[in-house]
Amino acid sequence: MATMPAPSARTAPSVSPAPSASPALSARAVMPAPGRGFGDPALVTRALPLTSALRGGVLLLGNFDGFHLGHLALVTAARRAAPGRPLGVLSCTPHPRAFFRPDAPAFQLATPRTQQKMLARAGVDFIFAPRFDAAFAALSPAAFVTDILRSGLGVSHVVAGRDFRFGLGRAGDSETLRHLGREAGIGTSIIADISGPDGRRISSTLIRACLAAGDLDGAQGLLGGDWLVETTACASGGLQLHPLLCRPAPGRYLARMAGKPCQMPQQIRLDGDGRIHAARATLRPGLMHLLPAS
């Protein structure tokens, strides 16, 4: 576990009508309690209209690749804005960046499976995962708010960070969202930046940079817990990181299967292709915590 100080909200919140996210975020907040596994996966849906039991809820807007302490601030704000309401997350698939740059190397922090686990653990009830294709990308900001948010999902409130962009050519920003939301009868909370210990805004991009530099401690501090990865079997018989996942710096790490808190982490070596070399054969394809070597 990282021992970095808790992150802080750097700028004054601009929130309407809900209060801002709490700056007192604890790294423990998204970790499973000792001796327990992760919660059941949140429901994933792309079908519209949304089932009636989940309508009237609050939706967090963005990509949500991985789940970090900036994202946790949105959950906190959503709970305050709409206590007791269903809590959903918008997370398009494929990731918009992969849609626009299909030839770019694997960059994600999460697979659909690990994302589901982390979001469920954070108390999210459902993930709205529309296919991000040319038609979805071409929606205007107004069509997104009226057709998707109001008619399709029936949300009562949305939460986003200051840098959220949406609609064709990223034409919509947080002010557009607030304005269109008001017209559609949807409340809006815009959350102040949550920063890490060095003052930089926490983001999935920053965590990817930590991993690329082999700084698992730094990544853990921003994630608020271990990096949960999905592994698959190699044709050669060993294990490898899921093809969607970014490649951390090659080197030595510790690994422990998820859901087995009593298992001693074992030493592994990760190569540049994401292949996992372990002296003992106790690791299986599935979900695994990747930890710093010391």
Ligand SMILES: Cc1cc2nc3c(=O)[nH]c(=O)nc-3n(C[C@H](O)[C@H](O)[C@H](O)COP(=O)(O)O)c2cc1C
């Ligand atoms: C309905 C909708 C349409 C979008 N259309 C575009 C688009 O045409 N071009 C674009 O770059 N991003 C578009 N986005 C934003 C992407 O989802 C995504 O956030 C962005 O491209 C990735 O940049 P970021 O990771 O820096 O936020 C759209 C988002 C939504 C919700």
Ligand SMILES: Nc1ncnc2c1ncn2[C@@H]1O[C@H](COP(=O)(O)OP(=O)(O)OP(=O)(O)O)[C@@H](O)[C@H]1O
């Ligand atoms: N540090 C943060 N403080 C406040 N809001 C945040 C923070 N990080 C992300 N958000 C908000 O959470 C939502 C989901 O974030 P998203 O995953 O799209 O961004 P990100 O973490 O910056 O990812 P990337 O670096 O890949 O762009 C967005 O509304 C975004 O503005």
